Amino acid sequence: MAEDVAVRSSVFLEDTDHMSAPTMGFFPKMWTLARQNPLGAFGLVVIVVFVVMAIFAPLIAPFDPNAFAGSRDEPMSSTHYFGTERLGRDIFSRTVYGARISLSVAVVSVLLGGTIGILFGIVSGYMGGFVDSTFQRSVDAIIAFPALLLLLIITQALGPSYRTIVFALMLAVIPGVTRVVRGAVLSEKNNQYIESARASGAATPRVILRHILPNIMALGIIVMTTLLGGIILAESALSFLGLGIPGVTSWGQDVNRARTQPYHIPSAFFPGLAITLTVLAFNLLGDSVRDVIDPRLRGSR
């Protein structure tokens, strides 16, 4: 399986460079891809909408998310699209602002954790022996463990802040990426072209950078995309439990606040819906990216 993964991803990388590029422009190609993967295209559109919402939050949100915006408990209307909550804050504006923290935390921690995971995977797979088994046992230890409990302990130990949460989520990303990349490196390094590169005098760093890394990048991207949704869920769960980043508007915190009496349905419903849509979009995109880059992995999750 892992062997096929590596071989196929390298085939894919060559394909795009030599064959499709001259015959098709960028946009027609994207259109074809979207037609073949409607769900992935839908996911991408939703993600773009949320990213735009996050970046331009001050322009899109009609009210300050933390200010009293009229009256309390107002129903949905043309001024307050989702109504107002118990403290009189505009729920639509809060939902728009909530996208900022969820998206930035998820993307930053997956990028950091993914990069470190790819690095660890390469070192582990390429070096083998004692280094490899140490890495693999550590990965086993972390994967075997309820991730949420570990996240709670880390955030409690270091104190909840943007940096702590990103750090904790990054740690949650590393083991999965390390394991998958290691498997790909193991099969890749026995290929003949690696042998010939070594025979022609290439040093280890050069072999890794020029020959191994390009061939496992596609796999790294797949794994990172499929992890994004789960990381957003984890971040919102932390916020829900009161260990999110203090002082920011976040979806998880808003759902939690609606749970203290007197209950307030709309102020829990919309942020939760936003989390679901974002995670759904990332999962759909992740599945499509995997299907496009590497059809053999279809249905593996």
Add this chain to the structure above:
Amino acid sequence: MQTFIIRRLLIGVLIIFVLSVAVFYLLRIVPGDPAVRRCGLQCTEAQIAAIREEMGLNDSYPQQYWDWLSGVLTGDLGTSQVNDRPVSESIRNRLPVTLELMVLTMIMTIFVGIPFGIISAVWKNSPVDLSVRFTAILGLAVPAFWVATMVLIIPVELWGYAPPIGEYIPFREDPLRNMQQFLPAAAVLALGSAAGVMRLTRSSLLETMRQDYMRTARAKGLKERSVVFGHGLKNSLIPVVTVLGLQVSGLLGGALIIEQIFTLPGLGDYTFRALFAKDFEVVQTMTLYAGVTVVLLNLAVDVSYAWLDPRIRYS
């Protein structure tokens, strides 16, 4: 087989040891003096010093770790700062709650996930398949804490109905009310895992259906039903069993949240309280238990392969 089990157990012990040391050191980073927290604000220096001595906070870290570990191994877990009760008593009282939640969740995961996975695979690309798949994709994306919150507050707000939560009722005392407490909680917790199992069952069964022996079974003139259930299902369930084992650690994490929301006094709730009360020995102990549970379950899963697929032989 025996050597395999012994080797896996040894690796498991090593993994849990590394993890418990890491958690031990992590918890020592938390700012503040545990003696001051235990004593309260009106303590004199001398009282705090006495408590520090009693709690063993003046010892070196390895000594403290050893004291905790030997306590756990001999069953002497000390007193918790959460409720000033012996930790072993709390665990004894709370274990049945978490166990019941886990068992119910697992039953739902299996009895919803696998049948729907089979239906989806047998009627591939039919409207039934599409709607099952859509529900599964949604089930994987929806945050459990949100569904739990909505399940609790919508009936209260719209129909004035509140489930009998707040005070835990053991199954032996009143099975009906006990189920009213546990079933919604287990159903919410099972959403994600059932969706995962359904998707995996579907793809695994479809993969199996493409095998040559399935064609042979059909060519022999077997009914479609015995082809699917007699030949296909058992072989396609192996990856499903793995994933069921892997999901336990996620479910234990989920119990942390679900027990909070449904006010079930289980071990997840206990761990959560201990973490916020900064009662770190309890957090360490609970972490250790979670680790042991997961390692043993995954070993059980690996051993069950040999039964599901006689071709697999461990050496």
